[in-house]
Amino acid sequence: MASLKALKVRINSVKSTQKITKAMKMVAAAKLRRAQEAAQNGRPYAERLEAVMASLASRVGGVGASPLLAGTGKDQVQLIVVATSERGLAGAFNSNIVRAARRKADELTAQGKTVKFYIAGKKGRVLRRFFPNAILADHEMGHIKTVAFDDARVIADDLIARYLKGEFDVAHLFFSKFVSALNQEPTGIQIIPVPLPEKQPAAAGAGAVVEYEPDEESILADLLPRNVAIQIFRALLENAASEQGSRMNAMDNATRNAGDMINRLSIQYNRTRQAAITTELVEIISGAEAL
Amino acid sequence: MLHFELVTPEKLLRSEEVHMVTVPGTEGDFAVLEGHAPFMSTIRDGQILIQRSPGAAPESIAIRGGFAEVSAKGLTVLAEHAG
Numbered sequence: 312m313a314s315l316k317a318l319k320v321r322i323n324s325v326k327s328t329q330k331i332t333k334a335m336k337m338v339a340a341a342k343l344r345r346a347q348e349a350a351q352n353g354r355p356y357a358e359r360l361e362a363v364m365a366s367l368a369s370r371v372g373g374v375g376a377s378p379l380l381a382g383t384g385k386d387q388v389q390l391i392v393v394a395t396s397e398r399g400l401a402g403a404f405n406s407n408i409v410r411a412a413r414r415k416a417d418e419l420t421a422q423g424k425t426v427k428f429y430i431a432g433k434k435g436r437v438l439r440r441f442f443p444n445a446i447l448a449d450h451e452m453g454h455i456k457t458v459a460f461d462d463a464r465v466i467a468d469d470l471i472a473r474y475l476k477g478e479f480d481v482a483h484l485f486f487s488k489f490v491s492a493l494n495q496e497p498t499g500i501q502i503i504p505v506p507l508p509e510k511q512p513a514a515a516g517a518g519a520v521v522e523y524e525p526d527e528e529s530i531l532a533d534l535l536p537r538n539v540a541i542q543i544f545r546a547l548l549e550n551a552a553s554e555q556g557s558r559m560n561a562m563d564n565a566t567r568n569a570g571d572m573i574n575r576l577s578i579q580y581n582r583t584r585q586a587a588i589t590t591e592l593v594e595i596i597s598g599a600e601a602l
Numbered sequence: 603m604l605h606f607e608l609v610t611p612e613k614l615l616r617s618e619e620v621h622m623v624t625v626p627g628t629e630g631d632f633a634v635l636e637g638h639a640p641f642m643s644t645i646r647d648g649q650i651l652i653q654r655s656p657g658a659a660p661e662s663i664a665i666r667g668g669f670a671e672v673s674a675k676g677l678t679v680l681a682e683h684a685g
Contacts, residue, residue: 353612363642460682537682
């Protein structure tokens with residue numbers, strides 16, 4: 312049986328761990344609110360852009376369109392962009408994203424495709440261990456505190472430049488979709504070539520003759536890179552919110568577990584103490600009787 | 603009144619009823635009043651001028667990168683940066 316002193320030390324250590332997890336939970340909750348707001352604020356832009364893209368793309372059609380829309384005509388080299396967080400201690404948040412990306416990679420490899428990775432976020436670097444020769448780039452994001460559109464723009468520009476150089480044919484983006492504070496879903500979407508939004512016949516065919524300046528093709532060509540950037544931006548925002556939600560949960564659980572452990576240890580401590588007292592008493596009494 | 607919306611990826615910056623908006627289009631500035639024909643244009647970096655009522659002093663917002671869409675619902679400017 313552990314000594315009283317050892318138990319006391321143990322209890323104190325668990326108590327300080329609990330203090331830390333509790334503080335982290337509270338910080339995550341506060342950050343979550345802000346991250347969620349940011350994710351919501353980004354929605355109107357994305358929605359409007361998507362609507363415009365849909366109506367434009369249905370007009371322009373696939374002929375002579377930009378490679379960002381039409382693709383390279385091949386799908387041999389598949390790029391997987393993995394967006395993760397910079398910090399750990401967020402439950403299964405990062406490993407869920409990485410697992411989803413790996414599953415996709417295995418699936419594509421089984422189809423005979425070449426898979427490459429583009430890592431955005433420090434925690435995605437574990438992929439190096441699994442695919443040491445398939446890492447195309449590792450995008451440094453450690454300096455970013457709150458995600459701004461420019462951060463996404465940098466990634467998008469880099470991706471598009473690599474795409475036009477022919478480094479890959481199709482790009483998928485993996486991130487964690489924020490469903491609620493309790494539920495985050497690792498998700499993969501295709502970002503290059505830009506998948507066309509479903510045509511909405513009611514909205515597009517409203518009969519209004521829209522005038523374009525310059526022409527439809529030029530506007531679309533201007534919008535396509537922007538669409539890639541906005542997809543990445545949204546993914547980063549969703550990721551930020553998911554990360555905080557996931558951390559809040561993980562830390563809540565950790566705090567609860569620490570509480571349980573403290574209770575258990577306290578009971579053990581009290582019993583041990585009582586046992587020691589009883590033994591001492593028995594010794595004194597039997598000593599007295601022997602006289 | 604013209605319904606005017608200015609949206610950036612970070613947030614919905616403006617959504618209000620105004621008299622007239624002057625937008626710096628790639629092929630020249632254009633002003634939008636209520637009942638404008640459906641129109642879409644890319645924009646160049648510059649100032650967007652918002653007039654709340656006829657004759658009022660215009661408010662100016664700097665915008666960068668994006669496009670403007672005029673539909674029956676009003677004018678929507680999607681800019682990468684604004685303000």
